[in-house]
Amino acid sequence: MADCIFCKIASGEVNARIVYEDPETLAFLDLNPQAPTHVLIIPRRHIGSLTAAAEADAGLLGRLQLAAARTAKQLGVEGAFRLVTNNGKGAGQSVDHLHYHLLAGRKLLWPPG
Numbered sequence: 001m002a003d004c005i006f007c008k009i010a011s012g013e014v015n016a017r018i019v020y021e022d023p024e025t026l027a028f029l030d031l032n033p034q035a036p037t038h039v040l041i042i043p044r045r046h047i048g049s050l051t052a053a054a055e056a057d058a059g060l061l062g063r064l065q066l067a068a069a070r071t072a073k074q075l076g077v078e079g080a081f082r083l084v085t086n087n088g089k090g091a092g093q094s095v096d097h098l099h100y101h102l103l104a105g106r107k108l109l110w111p112p113g
């Protein structure tokens with residue numbers, strides 16, 4: 001998607017602080033961190049949100065979660081982290097490219113606000 005900021009990060013057109021990558025997924029630091037560790041995990045291929053994913057994306061969705069777990073281990077926060085996606089504007093989604101927030105390094109309240 002030409003005007004998608006996360007597609008531009010995936011293609012290397014826009015810089016990001018990448019902490020994990022494989023052929024299908026990418027993890028990079030959030031520009032506006034909400035916790036000491038705040039990483040975004042995205043598919044390289046554009047999918048607008050979780051509800052835009054298709055049956056054929058099942059493997060990719062699983063690999064995104066494995067990428068998140070690997071990233072958590074790499075950053076030393078595998079014992080306590082939260083993985084969350086905001087799906088739709090009403091839930092706070094501001095970038096229309098599927099992404100999971102990996103948050104760690106502070107007390108994480110439940111339920112989230």
Ligand code: AMP
Nearest residue numbers: 005016029030031032086092093094095
């Ligand atoms: P959401 O509001 O759930 O769609 O999350 C989008 C996240 O993307 C926010 O936490 C932003 O801080 C983050 N963000 C937006 N642009 C960039 C960027 N260029 N590099 C890193 N993080 C970004």
